[in-house]
Amino acid sequence: MDAKDIQIQAVETKKDLIDFIKFPQIVYKDNPYWVAPLVAERKALLSDKNPFWQHSEKILFLAKKGNNIIGRIEAAVDHNYIKFQREECGFFGFFECLPDYEVAQRLLDTVRGWLKAKGMKIMRGPFNPSTNDECGLLLEGFDSSPFIMMMYTHKYYLEFMQRYGLTKAKDLFAYIMSVAGEASGKLVRVAEIVRKKFPEVVIRSIDLSNYYKEVEKVKVVYNASWTKNWGFVPWTSDEFDALAKQLKPLVVPELVFFAQIDGKPIGFLLALPDYNQVLKKLNGRMGPIEIVKFLLYRKKITNIRLLAMGVFPEYRKRGIDALLYLEGLKAAQKKGYKQSELSWILEDNVLIQRASEMMGGRVYKKYRIYEMKI
Numbered sequence: 547m548d549a550k551d552i553q554i555q556a557v558e559t560k561k562d563l564i565d566f567i568k569f570p571q572i573v574y575k576d577n578p579y580w581v582a583p584l585v586a587e588r589k590a591l592l593s594d595k596n597p598f599w600q601h602s603e604k605i606l607f608l609a610k611k612g613n614n615i616i617g618r619i620e621a622a623v624d625h626n627y628i629k630f631q632r633e634e635c636g637f638f639g640f641f642e643c644l645p646d647y648e649v650a651q652r653l654l655d656t657v658r659g660w661l662k663a664k665g666m667k668i669m670r671g672p673f674n675p676s677t678n679d680e681c682g683l684l685l686e687g688f689d690s691s692p693f694i695m696m697m698y699t700h701k702y703y704l705e706f707m708q709r710y711g712l713t714k715a716k717d718l719f720a721y722i723m724s725v726a727g728e729a730s731g732k733l734v735r736v737a738e739i740v741r742k743k744f745p746e747v748v749i750r751s752i753d754l755s756n757y758y759k760e761v762e763k764v765k766v767v768y769n770a771s772w773t774k775n776w777g778f779v780p781w782t783s784d785e786f787d788a789l790a791k792q793l794k795p796l797v798v799p800e801l802v803f804f805a806q807i808d809g810k811p812i813g814f815l816l817a818l819p820d821y822n823q824v825l826k827k828l829n830g831r832m833g834p835i836e837i838v839k840f841l842l843y844r845k846k847i848t849n850i851r852l853l854a855m856g857v858f859p860e861y862r863k864r865g866i867d868a869l870l871y872l873e874g875l876k877a878a879q880k881k882g883y884k885q886s887e888l889s890w891i892l893e894d895n896v897l898i899q900r901a902s903e904m905m906g907g908r909v910y911k912k913y914r915i916y917e918m919k920i
Contacts, residue, residue: 549648552616554656557606563592566606566640569618571830573642573700579691580698581822582830587792591675592620597784598676601626603664606640607656609649617643617650621657622675623664627779635917636661638671641683641703650706662920670715670917677777678785681890682718682913683707690910693851693887694821696720697913704914712916716776719899720889721907725850725878730906737872740865747812747866749873752802761790763804763811771813771856776892777915796821800877801850805857805866813857815870817878817886820849848884855898867901875905 557566567588574580590596592606602624609617620640628634638657643649661669674680674697684692684699692698740747752760769780781789796818805813824843828836852874857866878886888902890913 549652551611552649552652553610554607554652555610557608562608563589563606565615566608566618567592568830569608569615570642572615573644574698577698577700579688581691581826582828584825584828584832585830586832590792591679597782597788598624600784601782602675604675605660607653609643609653616646617653619653619657620675621660622673623661623666624676624779626782627676630779631777633668634666635668635670636664636666636920637673637675638669639674641672642699643703643706645700645702647706647709650703651710654710654712658918658920666920668917669712669920670915672915677779678781682915685717685912685914687720687911691822691826692911693720693849693889694818694825695851695853696822696887696889696911707914707916710918712918715915715917717893718890718913718915719893719909720887720911720913721891721899721902722910723886723888723902723905723907724884725875725886726884729872729875730904732904733868733872733875736865736868736904740869744864744866746807747869748806749869750804750806751877752797752799752804754797754799757794757797758787758790760804761786764790764814764816767811767814767856767858768854770858774859775895793818798881800881801874803870803873803877805861805870812861813866813870814855815852815874816854817850817852817874819844819847819883820851820887821847823847823849849886850878850883851887851889853889863897868904871901871905 557563567585571582602622604620604622606620608615618640619638622637622639643653658669672683680695680697682697683703684697688701765786772778798819801817803815804811824840827839827843855867855870888907891898
């Protein structure tokens with residue numbers, strides 16, 4: 547496509563926003579693995595009411611040829627990230643385009659210019675919209691659908707990023723494991739040793755009748771246990787509360803655990819049923835018919851995603867994680883689930899990788915985050 551035929555415009559109207567949100571349905575219309583996110587969920591994520599935007603700036607762009615949308619992208623500056631990481635880095639996200647490099651180039655040029663005008667020195671992404679949300683472009687594992695809150699993107703995007711001059715910032719791994727059989731002998735042995743060595747550690751499931759009090763405990767453990775991770779920025783209390791409200795209808799109490807001593811939490815594990823198995827049937831809608839479908843198909847979910855696990859730094863390397871993993875595995879078996887994805891895991895987080903392998907997991911998908919100086 548001739549670059550002169552491509553117009554880039556900022557999203558300004560409600561119609562523009564809906565076009566932005568629904569554009570991937572065009573890009574992936576013939577792809578059997580892509581899962582359409584709920585339009586309402588995407589609107590909430592991009593709404594100024596999302597607490598993330600209390601400390602961040604954004605702009606959304608559409609690429610058009612005539613009246614046809616041919617691409618989209620978002621640019622964001624997270625001031626909490628800049629302050630915490632001490633890095634003048636801006637993000638790009640929600641990148642999608644038709645298989646034409648000129649479109650990708652124009653979109654990336656536009657974001658790069660916007661971020662540079664904001665004083666950023668680095669452009670990194672994709673993050674939708676932050677490191678606490680969907681991250682990266684799919685690098686390996688194009689032959690299966692993503693699990694809940696994970697990405698699926700076209701392979702040609704990788705070529706576009708490299709051609710533009712973006713380079714690898716970090717790879718993220720997703721592990722897959724069976725939960726249908728017995729727990730691995732090694733995991734059971736480690737857990738038995740830990741129980742004898744630290745009998746004061748108690749593992750319990752979440753109390754949904756005190757859901758928001760339990761969330762307060764997760765806040766403390768999460769922000770303390772993840773603080774040294776690459777790209778991490780602490781969640782604000784409002785962000786945590788918003789996510790907790792969103793997840794409450796989806797939480798299965800048998801899949802959420804706390805490790806505690808004398809009633810005080812020192813670690814937690816959060817797994818969710820893979821609701822993408824349901825969303826795949828809804829095509830982004832949630833009207834009356836889709837609600838009936840959701841209630842029907844949620845009973846047929848066979849997989850779970852282990853999406854967060856944290857232990858206070860002073861209790862690490864004591865095997866507390868093994869206790870959490872084993873209880874989570876037992877619960878998944880009891881509920882009749884077949885597989886679990888453990889994601890995402892940083893490529894250099896050797897401890898968590900070893901734990902995933904100890905449970906019988908193997909890497910089956912990889913994601914790449916790109917960056918460049920601007």
